[in-house]
Amino acid sequence: MFDETKTPYVSLGEREGIEKLVTTFYRLVGQDPLLSPLFPDDLTETAYKQTQFLSQFFGGPPLYTEEFGHPMLRMRHMPFPITNSHAKAWLSCMEQAMATHNLEPELKNFLLSRLKMTAYHMVNTEDSERGENADTV
Template structure:
């Protein structure tokens, strides 16, 4: 039998709703990176929930609706520096830290982000 996905182990959809809700509240209030987010907060929360569902091994919700993720290409229109990636990761670290899961699981979850975040740096 295969091991449960990280998506399932953190608590599935309820956990991702809590995570994306808190994360974008922090991002939209952040002094450095809030400038990048011009569209509707609920819409980006929803897209990120769909994306993270599949990113963490759950159903392919993002691709079903929006097609191939191509995350680096989708971020290209936005000027993203290393400092922006660090700030993004700080918001994510705080949001992950507030989830009602074990320290080990928080660490495992947060570890999924730094590589991807620095991959989005495009300037």
């Protein structure tokens, strides 16, 4: 059972656990036809930054901020066209990665609820097939 007295960072296995999750996640992103064009072919730096960010985001040390400054996520993602469909696909890859690592359902649901807010906050472009952001929750 998910121990709410621990930070998600600790519950995930600290940096090592987050690195494993991020590695699996980016393997899935690299195979996703909607997401892979948004990312570089070599995901090494992207995965590193994501590990630094998630460590901090899930209650661990402020690794991302110490190395790169304030995350400013929306600003950093503005150069990339991100639609609701992209956010949904990103979350699906993360959910699959979590399932691969057998996260406890309570922990998985908690993490996804936090990530869902962030993923949809990155949306900056309408889905072209419908001309609207119809997939928002």
